[in-house]
Every structure is written in structure tokens, then in C-alpha cells.
Amino acid sequence: MFHRSAGTRMPVVDAAWHEWLRTNAARGCTIDSMIEAMTQAGFAADVAGEAVRAAFGPSTASETSAPTAAASAAGGTEAALPQKTPHTYRYDDAPVAHGNTIHAHDRDVQVLARCERPQVIVFANVLSAQECSEMIERSRHRLKRSTTVNPATGQEDVIRNRTSEGIWYQRGEDPLIERLEQRIASLMNWPVENGEGLQVLHYGPTGEYRPHYDYFPPDQPGSAVHTARGGQRVATLVIYLNDVPEGGETIFPEAGLSVAANRGGAVYFRYMNGQRQLDPLTLHGGAPVLAGEKWIMTKWVRERAYV
Numbered sequence: 355m356f357h358r359s360a361g362t363r364m365p366v367v368d369a370a371w372h373e374w375l376r377t378n379a380a381r382g383c384t385i386d387s388m389i390e391a392m393t394q395a396g397f398a399a400d401v402a403g404e405a406v407r408a409a410f411g412p413s414t415a416s417e418t419s420a421p422t423a424a425a426s427a428a429g430g431t432e433a434a435l436p437q438k439t440p441h442t443y444r445y446d447d448a449p450v451a452h453g454n455t456i457h458a459h460d461r462d463v464q465v466l467a468r469c470e471r472p473q474v475i476v477f478a479n480v481l482s483a484q485e486c487s488e489m490i491e492r493s494r495h496r497l498k499r500s501t502t503v504n505p506a507t508g509q510e511d512v513i514r515n516r517t518s519e520g521i522w523y524q525r526g527e528d529p530l531i532e533r534l535e536q537r538i539a540s541l542m543n544w545p546v547e548n549g550e551g552l553q554v555l556h557y558g559p560t561g562e563y564r565p566h567y568d569y570f571p572p573d574q575p576g577s578a579v580h581t582a583r584g585g586q587r588v589a590t591l592v593i594y595l596n597d598v599p600e601g602g603e604t605i606f607p608e609a610g611l612s613v614a615a616n617r618g619g620a621v622y623f624r625y626m627n628g629q630r631q632l633d634p635l636t637l638h639g640g641a642p643v644l645a646g647e648k649w650i651m652t653k654w655v656r657e658r659a660y661v
């Protein structure tokens with residue numbers, strides 16, 4: 355389905371792409387971001403536009419705007435309605451400290467960039483090179499194909515939107531994990547107890563994670579089983595464990611932002627504010643790895659203690 359290495363040859367809207375179109379339209383991805391993702395994957399703009407609009411239904415034929423997160427969360431028909439009003443997410447202060455260097459538990463972390471809408475912060479030096487290698491080596495032989503939460507059922511499905519393998523670590527599993535979790539909690543300024551276990555993910559060549567939201571769509575029946583443990587996800591920290599020679603950026607299509615994977619660096623993004631609103635601009639993905647491989651470690655944090 356993805357033939358980027360073929361140079362000028364355009365990919366085909368095959369069954370896998372149709373599945374991707376259906377899933378992302380139902381999840382509340384915007385029309386523009388989906389067209390952008392398809393053109394980045396090598397489709398001509400008119401082909402991408404036609405395929406995406408078809409996935410959203412006839413009412414979107416001449417629209418380029420998209421459903422809100424709330425509309426998408428309502429699912430089915432409502433997800434197909436074009437957005438008529440701008441989203442109203444209120445950007446209150448993120449909990450992360452101000453300044454260009456943040457002392458996070460046992461390490462000084464540098465701030466490379468901050469974006470206000472959506473709230474994104476790029477860091478360098480969150481982990482040392484040795485810590486990155488250690489996390490890769492201890493994970494390498496324990497990887498399992500990654501899953502995605504099915505918003506309707508809450509079950510974890512293996513789908514082609516996410517071509518990676520991963521492993522979850524228990525919170526406080528051993529002294530290294532515990533120390534990294536304390537550092538991450540200090541950097542995110544959010545309690546260790548509210549964090550899910552660390553997850554290490556590996557993407558091989560062409561591996562990717564198509565644009566999605568990390569929060570659980572509030573009105574989807576499958577979300578309840580997840581939010582029962584600690585409430586909604588509030589923010590994410592993706593830490594890069596290796597340098598990716600080409601591709602593999604974390605992309606925010608709504609913001610036109612991409613963050614390159616540099617060893618020890620990280621990207622933070624926050625999608626739930628103090629009023630419990632969810633920010634649709636945090637649509638994000640892992641771009642296809644075009645050369646080499648990609649290792650990341652992810653921390654998702656909840657509203658309350660994650661038990």
C-alpha cells in the first residue's frame with residue numbers, strides 16, 4: 355500500500371488505504387490533515403482529496419474544514435459533518451516549567467522549542483546516550499506488535515495504521531525505570547502516580563503511526579474501560595532513543611509541525627486543559643521511517659492516579 359521507495363510511482367488507494375480512511379474519518383481526523391498525510395505518502399493532491407472526501411461522505415464534497423473532536427467522538431454520522439465553528443479549546447498554562455533549562459529530578463533538560471497552539475514542547479537531553487541504549491537493549495527481545503484502541507469496543511486491535519512493535523514496563527519495575535519515571539514526572543510536572551507504565555516502541559524501515567489522538571474519544575463506548583483507570587489522558591511525552599537518519603518525525607498535521615527524532619530528545623504535548631476540554635489540534639503521528647529504524651519511549655499521563 356505504501357510505495358514511496360518507487361520514486362515517481364504513485365501509491366494505490368487499496369483496501370489498506372480504505373481501512374485507513376474509514377478509521378481516521380471515524381476518529382475525527384480532519385479532512386485537511388488526512389489529505390496532507392496522503393500527499394506526504396506520495397498521492398497526487400486531487401487523488402488524495404477525492405479519496406478523503408469520499409470517506410467523509412457526500413456532504414463534504416466541497417468542504418475543506420473538518421469535524422471537531424467532540425463531533426468525531428460522537429461517531430458515525432456526526433463525524434462526517436463539516437466543522438462550522440472554530441474549535442473553542444482554551445489554552446490555559448501548561449504545567450511544564452518556564453525557562454530554557456529545566457532541572458528534572460536528577461538531570462538538566464534543555465528546551466529547544468515551544469508551540470502554544472497546540473501546546474507542544476521539544477526537549478533535548480532528557481535521557482543520556484547510555485540510558486537510551488540500555489532501554490533499547492532490554493526491550494529488543496521482548497517486542498510485540500503494537501495495537502490501537504478500537505473506539506467502539508475499547509479492545510486493542512492490530513491495524514495497519516500502526517506498524518510498530520512495543521513493550522510495556524510496569525511502573526517502578528526496577529531502579530532504572532523508577533529513576534526515569536521520576537525524571538519524567540518532574541519534567542512534565544505531573545505526579546508519577548498519574549502515569550501509565552513506560553512503553554518502548556520500535557519501528558523498522560517504512561514503519562509509521564498514522565495521525566491519531568492520544569486521548570480517548572469521550573463519547574465513544576470503547577473509551578469507558580480505559581478512562582475507568584485514572585480518567586482521561588492529559589498529555590504525552592515521546593522520548594527518542596536513537597537518531598533516525600531519514601523520516602520518522604513526530605508530525606502534527608494541524609499545526610504544520612514536525613519534530614525530528616534525535617537520541618535523548620523528546621516531544622511533549624498536552625491535550626486536556628483544566629476545564630477538561632480536549633484539543634483537536636494535537637492530532638499527531640509518527641511519519642514513515644525512510645532510512646534506518648526508530649526507537650521511542652512513551653509516557654502518557656492521566657487526570658488522576660493510574661491504578
Ligand code: PD2
Nearest residue numbers: 563603604638639640650652
Ligand atoms: O512514533 C512517534 O513519533 C509517535 C508519535 C505520536 C508515537 C505516538 N504518537 C504514540 O505512540 O501514540
Ligand code: ZN
Nearest residue numbers: 566567568638
Ligand atoms: Zn500518539
